[in-house]
Amino acid sequence: MKKLIGIGLFAVLLMGTSCVSNKKYSQLEEDLKKTENDLKSAEMALSVCEEKKASFKDQVNTLKNTNAALLNSQGDLASLSKKGAENLERSLESIQEKDLQIKTMRDAINKKDSVTLALVTSLKGALDDVNDEDIEISVEKGVVFVSISDKLLFGSGSYKITSDAKRVLGKVAKVVKDKSDFDFMVEGHTDNVPISRECFEDNWDLSTKRATAVVRLLQNDYNVDPKRMTAAGRSEYLPVASNDSKTGRAKNRRTRIVVLPKLDQFFGMIEEGMKNAE
Known part of the structure; x- marks a missing residue:
């Protein structure tokens, strides 16, 4: 482009040499140089602009990619947040369900313990006139034990029940008959x-x-x-004292009434509690 402009100007100068003064020619020559310089400056500025344009284009592409990545990331975060919220909700529901189960079981146990306590109170009240050495009432792990000495129940080496024992067993019978929540075993x-x-x-x-x-x-x-009753012989194999002494052997010769809670009723209370809580 510069060459074309230079040739054009040179041709004009040649054509007009005869009629253009030296001063005019010099002025034209200076104008040509100035034009050439301006052109170079314009070309340099154009080149800089082209470079900036390319750079801006790269920045725009980078920003677009970054924006797309952020949008995807935001979508992933939203998805994760939603999933986390769902998991948290399920966990809370599970905890509430477990709490309900624990409360229901605790209520059933408390109810059973209340019935057991009422049974023990009734037995002790019915047998308060019996010698403490001949009868013992205890509770172990929710099971009530009524231990009656051998000398009260039977004669030596006999299984015939004495008249005094019949009176005591009559009092026990009156209490357990009214407690239908229990079965019992005689050992x-x-x-x-x-x-x-x-x-x-x-x-x-x-x-x-x-x-x-x-x-x-x-x-x-x-x-x-x-x-509601079970008879069991345990022989000599569950002693409560040493057989090395007369006193210990006397303690071991005993009949024990084990009052057992009905497990089906106990679990029925739990199931009923769960139904009522739904």
């Missing part, structure tokens, strides 16, 4: 001295016949439902 226990009477094979036989005698009396004389 016979002996010391470790082998039985020498011909009517018994061994201590297993003696302990079982004594337990059966008590159950039979409760059923026949006091109308206790036989479906």
